[in-house]
Amino acid sequence: MEDVINIVGLPNGAHVRLRYNKAYVSQAVWQEVQRAALPDALVLVALGASSEVGSNAVAPLRTGRIVHATCQGQLLVLDVALSDYAYESFPEGIFWPELRSKASGLPEHFRSAERAPGNYVELIEAPLTAFVTSASVDAWEIVAQRVLTLDDLLHGEAVCIPFLYHLTGLPPRMQATLDSKGALTVDSGASVACDLHSLTRKQGGILRNPIGEVVLELSHTSATFVTTRRLRVDSSRDVKRLQMFTSTLFRRAHGHLSLRLIEFRAPAAVADTEGVLECLTPGEDRAKAVVARYDFPLVVGRWRPVVASLGLALSSALLAWDAPDAGASFQQSLIVPGTVGLLAFLALALGFWKEGGS
Incomplete structure (x- = not known):
């Protein structure tokens, strides 16, 4: 769940680590990794779900490239640098049939209670044409909504993903270092701004209680936020502008920027027939659960x-x-x-x- 949330939310260039048991990796991929032949290979990440009646729904999420791949015991470890979002081209629903026609070892279903045998990591030589790619916010909205729909299909009312985020709008030089090195590098004595988006399921009524928040935290002595560092999720769609300032230094300072997705759980929350929360829940009565976390390496100081x-x-x-x-x-x-x-x-x-x- 955390991997899916971060794959959808992180900016281009961010690195994510994916782990797979050998039993669910194709023999071709395992052999290529052992021969160190996969670095810089292109990656397409997809998410699958199955309904109770057995129908499958599989959607592309994001493209990327492998920056490091190893076999550690019975575990395949892939470090992937994220690229553009991927979503089905019209008509919707043609991606899964095309994928199955070019990768024969895929699982038969994706039910959460029972993992089907098959390859969850496949090496595909033939090009896939049933999806398009884009780095735009519009593309993120399409992919995020699709993920929430698949979560509903897979888990019913006991959903695992409360909402999704997207960090974007980094300055060009900062984005360039993230693309090339997977780390955020910013000049000392500089001001940096970015946008933080959120998207939830469409509600039948208004949200009187926030369902969670996205929080950014700096573990760096030379950087501080000059605006709010959190996005409270109290509407189906929101965006906030965040700004950070760095101190003037005679050295390069290393630290990290942490992003946490937190779900609020109100034990006594009651909903009416239209899905509108009948009462406001005080903040001290809400339980908080960290659903996903990501740490960006942060370097302050260029030239x-x-x-x-x-x-x-x-x-x-x-x-x-x-x-x-x-x-x-x-x-x-x-x-x-x-x-x-x-x-x-x-x-x-x-x-x-x-x-x-x-």
Whole structure:
């Protein structure tokens, strides 16, 4: 469930880790991973559900590429960098028949109470044409609504996914580093804004009680939110603008940005025949459950720490320099200030030269 929520909600470039038991992986995929032949392979993630009468519904969700794949014991581990959303082209319902025609080892059903034998990870050589891709918010809405519909089909009234989120609108340079490295990198002394969307099932009436919230938390000493860091889900569709500010530094600082999807559970909530909550539930009476979580690696500082360190080192060198005496060469007068400036820069550089850092 958490994987599905994050696959639908995370921005392009974010990395997710998918795990599969060997019994549900095709032999071709397992052999390719053992030969280290899968990195950069394209991925299509799909979600399946089966009704009580046995009919199957399978929908594409998202494309991506494999950045790392390993076989660890009886477990296949795939690290996938997410790309555009994928949804069925018209008419709806043609994706599953096409997928079955090109991958013969797929499961016969997707009921939650019983896992059917078959391959949940397949290697498909022939192109699939029954879906289109897009990175737009419109595409996210289509995919999110489809996921909620499949959750209803699979679990009935005891649904597992209360609502879905989408983080988008990152600045171009920040999005570029996320696409290339799977991490968020931002300049020191900068202001960064992004959009946080939410979508719930269509209700028969108004939501008098919020059903949950999406919360962002910074574990970083050099970054702070200057706006709200949470999106309270009290309507079927919402969006908020979030803004973060970073401090000016002489070094690169590493931390992470955590995103949590929290469901509110009101034990005494009562609904009338139209689905409108009859009473407001006080916040202290609500139970909170973290349904999904994701941690972005966050690096504060690009080239500004380097430029600032060079400026400080140059200032130190100028303070140490004296005009040459009569008969002394100009080059000799530069030895001491040059040494002072170099040592000052190297001392400051230790702050932003970090093994594995960016």
